[in-house]
Amino acid sequence: MPDRKVLTNRQGHPVYDNQNQRTVGARGPATLENYQFLEKVSHFDRERIPERVVHARGVTAYGYFEAYGAWGEEPIERHTRAKLFQERGRRTEVAVRFSTVIGGRDSSEAARDPRGFAVKFYTEDGNWDLVGNNLGVFFIRDAIKFPDVIHALKPDPVTFEQQPRRIFDFMSQTPESMHMLVNLFSPRGIPADYRHMQGFGVNTYKWINGEGRSVLVKYHWMPKQGVRSMTAEDAANVQAGSLGHATKDLYEAVERGEYPEWELLVQMMDDHDHPELDFDPLDDTKTWPEQDFPPRAVGRMVLDRMPENFFAENEQISFGTGVLVDGLDFSDDKMLVGRTFSYSDTQRHRVGPNYLQLPVNQAKHAEVRTNQRDGRMTYHVDGGGQNPIVNYEPSVMGGLHEADYPTHDEQGPEIRGRLTRKRIPRTNDYLQAGQRYLLLEDWEREDLVKNLVGQLSQCERPVQERMVWHFLLVENDLGLRVGEGLGITPDDVLGLEPLPNQNLTEEDRERLGKLG
Ligand code: HEM
Numbered sequence: 001m002p003d004r005k006v007l008t009n010r011q012g013h014p015v016y017d018n019q020n021q022r023t024v025g026a027r028g029p030a031t032l033e034n035y036q037f038l039e040k041v042s043h044f045d046r047e048r049i050p051e052r053v054v055h056a057r058g059v060t061a062y063g064y065f066e067a068y069g070a071w072g073e074e075p076i077e078r079h080t081r082a083k084l085f086q087e088r089g090r091r092t093e094v095a096v097r098f099s100t101v102i103g104g105r106d107s108s109e110a111a112r113d114p115r116g117f118a119v120k121f122y123t124e125d126g127n128w129d130l131v132g133n134n135l136g137v138f139f140i141r142d143a144i145k146f147p148d149v150i151h152a153l154k155p156d157p158v159t160f161e162q163q164p165r166r167i168f169d170f171m172s173q174t175p176e177s178m179h180m181l182v183n184l185f186s187p188r189g190i191p192a193d194y195r196h197m198q199g200f201g202v203n204t205y206k207w208i209n210g211e212g213r214s215v216l217v218k219y220h221w222m223p224k225q226g227v228r229s230m231t232a233e234d235a236a237n238v239q240a241g242s243l244g245h246a247t248k249d250l251y252e253a254v255e256r257g258e259y260p261e262w263e264l265l266v267q268m269m270d271d272h273d274h275p276e277l278d279f280d281p282l283d284d285t286k287t288w289p290e291q292d293f294p295p296r297a298v299g300r301m302v303l304d305r306m307p308e309n310f311f312a313e314n315e316q317i318s319f320g321t322g323v324l325v326d327g328l329d330f331s332d333d334k335m336l337v338g339r340t341f342s343y344s345d346t347q348r349h350r351v352g353p354n355y356l357q358l359p360v361n362q363a364k365h366a367e368v369r370t371n372q373r374d375g376r377m378t379y380h381v382d383g384g385g386q387n388p389i390v391n392y393e394p395s396v397m398g399g400l401h402e403a404d405y406p407t408h409d410e411q412g413p414e415i416r417g418r419l420t421r422k423r424i425p426r427t428n429d430y431l432q433a434g435q436r437y438l439l440l441e442d443w444e445r446e447d448l449v450k451n452l453v454g455q456l457s458q459c460e461r462p463v464q465e466r467m468v469w470h471f472l473l474v475e476n477d478l479g480l481r482v483g484e485g486l487g488i489t490p491d492d493v494l495g496l497e498p499l500p501n502q503n504l505t506e507e508d509r510e511r512l513g514k515l516g
Pocket of ligand 1: 051
């Protein structure tokens with residue numbers, strides 16, 4: 001006999017007929033007290049929650065992070081007291097969600113789009129989320145511009161079509177986006193799948209050691225499988241067969257026992273503003289030169305299990321940049337601060353105010369004891385003190401009390417300044433974009449130029465001219481080639497004034513002078 005169990009409704013009542021609703025006579029009408037039918041359909045009516053406003057399409061996988069216990073040759077504790085990094089071989093469970101950014105939940109995974117690379121570490125000190133992307137930098141450096149950059153990249157609000165004229169209209173007025181654009185329109189802009197891509201924390205964070213000393217850090221994930229990308233033609237072919245090839249690839253690889261693996265590398269610098277550098281260490285449109293700040297491996301991550309329920313574990317999983325553990329900290333990076341507000345805010349709206357009670361989001365290796373109560377979909381009462389009526393603090397009747405203050409107080413930099421609204425002084429928008437361009441192989445440069453010309457030919461002339469002007473500042477060769485594809489010469493654009501929102505460096509001005 002097959003093992004078949006009796007169907008019930010959510011009240012535990014057996015369902016005797018799941019094919020016919022209750023009606024007066026075989027041909028109806030139906031009655032309003034039709035509890036079983038109404039429950040079933042009204043629950044179905046609510047099956048969807050809002051999809052993520054960005055990164056809607058994605059896939060979760062589980063595995064572990066294994067620490068090396070050292071930063072290069074040095075014991076890691078010299079730089080961070082975060083427990084998960086100590087001792088060689090120490091393992092921490094992780095959940096990872098890979099994603100595209102702009103498309104909806106069922107959109108193509110072969111799109112030219114940054115990829116999300118979000119890792120939740122379930123540590124004994126509570127959860128740590130490292131929410132990154134595959135390109136290492138971002139379009140903007142101040143969180144106040146995030147809704148604008150996303151609106152420009154999302155479909156046109158009238159025709160619901162993604163439009164290069166809107167994207168480059170915005171980018172042409174946003175010089176800090178050039179580094180990201182050189183990456184995004186090169187083959188790296190379409191990773192072959194999720195297993196063959198890098199991940200980067202992008203924003204600058206801090207590590208704090210046992211004495212309270214802080215350093216600035218950036219995180220990098222390097223795939224043991226290697227990096228593979230697709231050209232637009234490859235992507236069109238893949239997309240013709242499936243919109244979800246990367247999710248499928250990950251499920252199938254894990255099923256075959258080919259567990260993907262990444263090494264985590266960390267770059268470090270002293271915690272101050274580094275006036276000697278030609279960029280600001282808190283600027284997420286910049287990378288840190290590897291010769292000066294060598295990335296050192298601190299551990300590896302292996303993914304060996306896929307979710308059993310896509311909705312519960314992929315749609316409801318919730319990451320945020322505010323989710324840090326002892327020994328890790330924020331920097332004043334203006335994007336990071338804005339992101340840290342945005343994630344939990346959207347999750348209270350998207351999943352609900354008790355999203356942290358869901359199994360996939362719970363701090364499963366640390367006890368949770370709060371005086372937070374109630375709210376929609378409360379599933380249980382967070383662990384409390386001995387006295388169940390004391391859901392406040394302080395109290396002499398029991399309840400929870402504060403932890404002892406850490407003996408290692410933090411000694412971050414002292415900051416003084418007036419409240420203001422100013423861009424950072426060292427914007428240097430073109431230098432690293434140009435260096436990146438020069439690092440590309442010939443065929444990658446050709447692909448980049450082709451992709452940019454293809455998109456920009458759909459834009460208005462002033463947008464094309466401004467983009468050629470930017471690209472000439474990025475690297476002559478790039479500006480000339482994109483200009484050639486659009487029928488625009490340097491002479492056509494040299495009269496353009498710098499944008500009001502940009503600081504040109506001496507080198508930028510010299511370059512403009514030479515062009516003239
Ligand atoms: C998802 C905001 C910049 C990586 C999201 C979500 C929001 C958001 C609202 C949806 C979260 C959810 O519904 O659970 C912002 C803001 C940013 C910003 C305001 C800038 C100020 C970035 C940057 C990166 C990034 C620079 C990469 C380093 C991600 C990833 C996800 C995500 C990976 C998907 C997380 C998941 O898989 O659930 N972001 N974001 N975001 N963001 Fe950002």
